[in-house]
Amino acid sequence: MNAAERHVPVMLERVVALLAPALAHPGAVFVDATLGLGGHSEAFLRQFPDVRLIGFDRDPAALELAGERLAPYEDRITLVHAVYDELPRALADLGVPAIDGILFDLGVSSMQLDEADRGFAYAQDAPLDMRMDSTGPTTAADIVNTYSAADLARILFQYGEEKFARRIADRIVRERETEPFTNSARLSELVRNAIPQAARRTGGHPAKRTFQALRIEVNGELDVLRRALPAALQALALHGRIVVMSYHSLEDRITKQAFAAGTKTDVPDDLPVIPAGHEPYLKLLTRGAERPTEEEVAANPRAASARVRAATRIREKGLVA
Numbered sequence: 652m653n654a655a656e657r658h659v660p661v662m663l664e665r666v667v668a669l670l671a672p673a674l675a676h677p678g679a680v681f682v683d684a685t686l687g688l689g690g691h692s693e694a695f696l697r698q699f700p701d702v703r704l705i706g707f708d709r710d711p712a713a714l715e716l717a718g719e720r721l722a723p724y725e726d727r728i729t730l731v732h733a734v735y736d737e738l739p740r741a742l743a744d745l746g747v748p749a750i751d752g753i754l755f756d757l758g759v760s761s762m763q764l765d766e767a768d769r770g771f772a773y774a775q776d777a778p779l780d781m782r783m784d785s786t787g788p789t790t791a792a793d794i795v796n797t798y799s800a801a802d803l804a805r806i807l808f809q810y811g812e813e814k815f816a817r818r819i820a821d822r823i824v825r826e827r828e829t830e831p832f833t834n835s836a837r838l839s840e841l842v843r844n845a846i847p848q849a850a851r852r853t854g855g856h857p858a859k860r861t862f863q864a865l866r867i868e869v870n871g872e873l874d875v876l877r878r879a880l881p882a883a884l885q886a887l888a889l890h891g892r893i894v895v896m897s898y899h900s901l902e903d904r905i906t907k908q909a910f911a912a913g914t915k916t917d918v919p920d921d922l923p924v925i926p927a928g929h930e931p932y933l934k935l936l937t938r939g940a941e942r943p944t945e946e947e948v949a950a951n952p953r954a955a956s957a958r959v960r961a962a963t964r965i966r967e968k969g970l971v972a
């Protein structure tokens with residue numbers, strides 16, 4: 652299977668429409684912070700013949716596949732193996748002072764889920780790994796075998812929204828004393844057994860939430876996003892646009908807060924005029940978070956939890972707190 656067959660880009664038309672006004676001029680720079688298999692990027696390169704793409708991914712396997720897919724546009728693309736919070740340094744290295752559009756399509760790619768040996772999928776037995784970049788320091792097994800019951804419960808509850816977090820955490824700690832966890836099937840089975848029978852019938856596979864929580868912790872996903880969004884807003888040129896697609900309520904909340912910081916002024920309400928330099932620097936382009944249509948979810952179940960927010964820079968670069 653090639654990259655195009657493996658992954659259907661989520662909310663593609665809407666994402667293109669939101670970013671298009673910023674990319675229509677010659678020499679526009681578009682950053683894909685989460686290149687994945689290059690589905691969204693390919694659409695931009697096809698639609699905007701003058702756009703230059705800078706694509707980031709922390710997963711070398713994704714970069715390789717996206718590189719093959721985007722080979723026809725080779726003279727307009729720069730692919731960077733980095734975590735997206737390294738954007739400012741990468742732009743400085745490339746001599747790019749400001750960018751016109753940036754897309755974050757968060758989370759894992761379908762390729763990562765499909766490659767059983769990377770341990771992202773609860774439904775297949777594999778080493779408990781879940782690192783998006785396999786040179787990263789911590790695997791899911793390290794977390795499961797070393798974190799305290801309290802820390803495990805916190806992660807499962809916060810990142811997985813798992814109601815039975817404490818029960819699962821206690822059981823993990825008990826069972827790892829007999830033998831450390833190495834594989835996903837044993838953990839998946841433990842979670843299933845820890846959840847009361849009545850609760851197993853709802854909410855999909857019982858281990859789904861635990862696996863999501865571990866993946867977020869392994870890759871430090873929320874901390875990275877918290878650092879990356881202000882940096883991305885800072886890098887946007889005047890009239891530049893940002894689109895963030897989240898798949899988890901905490902990602903969406905971080906995005907909402909990062910955008911809100913730019914749409915408000917930081918001076919007290921009772922000042923008659925806003926002093927120069929303190930005006931809002933962002934305008935929202937979406938009302939709340941936009942969701943995919945029912946038709947899209949029916950055709951591509953991976954779109955089901957997507958939420959899209961977009962904003963545009965309305966004041967010159969350099970003034971983001």
Ligand SMILES: C[S@@+](CC[C@H](N)C(=O)[O-])C[C@H]1O[C@@H](n2cnc3c(N)ncnc32)[C@H](O)[C@@H]1O
Pocket residue numbers: 658659660661684685686687688689690691692707708709710713733734735736756757758759760761783875
């Ligand atoms: C949902 S996929 C993107 C799919 C892509 N939009 C497409 O159409 O093919 C997310 C990708 O972002 C990468 N990724 C996730 N977090 C990252 C981060 N903090 N820095 C860089 N890449 C990241 C993952 O490795 C994965 O390949």
